Amino acid sequence: MKIYTKTGDKGETGLYGGTRVSKASARVESYGTIDELNAFIGVAKSEIKDEKIISQLKKIQFDLFTVGAESATPADKLMLANGTSRLPLIISETEIEELEQWMDEMEETLEPLQFFILPGGGRVATALHVARTVCRRAERAMVFLNETEAVRPELIKYLNRLSDYLFVLARYASKINGEEEEFWDPRSREK
Secondary structure: OOOOOOOOOOOEEEOOOOOEEEOOOHHHHHHHHHHHHHHHHHHHHHHOOOHHHHHHHHHHHHHHHHHHHHHOOOHHHOEOOOOOEOOOOOOOHHHHHHHHHHHHHHHOOOOOOOOEEEOOOOHHHHHHHHHHHHHHHHHHHHHHHHHHOOOOHHHHHHHHHHHHHHHHHHHHHHHHOOOOOEEEOOOOOOO
């Protein structure tokens, strides 16, 4: 099977369930940004040596495919005629609580924040900060989609929690790699 289908050559794409929509639609923007986020997490993961963190990021990448699949499915197509879900997996409170648990474990090893952190703190931390900002954009795209089409609240909550996780992980990566975090202290502006 060839990767190209030519069905999108006029600016449309197919959603899960068969509906054709503009590639500029809120739904396509949402799952496209999730795909971009997943790629940026892959970039960060390729720089990490800690097997536990690599395992967490692999799980997150898997979960993002689940979020993307649901984002690519119109609300009226989520359920089959027999009442079962069209999708084999969905994001639930379990995945959200897992992110919270991982954050809690890392935060026990970090100094409390007193100032905002400038994105940076080494190559890995910087890649994670980029992923965090893309995650925030994915969350905004999902919220925008939710304003016109129903989105399960767990999807928005998951993306919100994931951006927090990526922030904490960026701090943790700086620490375990012996890199200095740079703080934004408005009282000590450098000229």
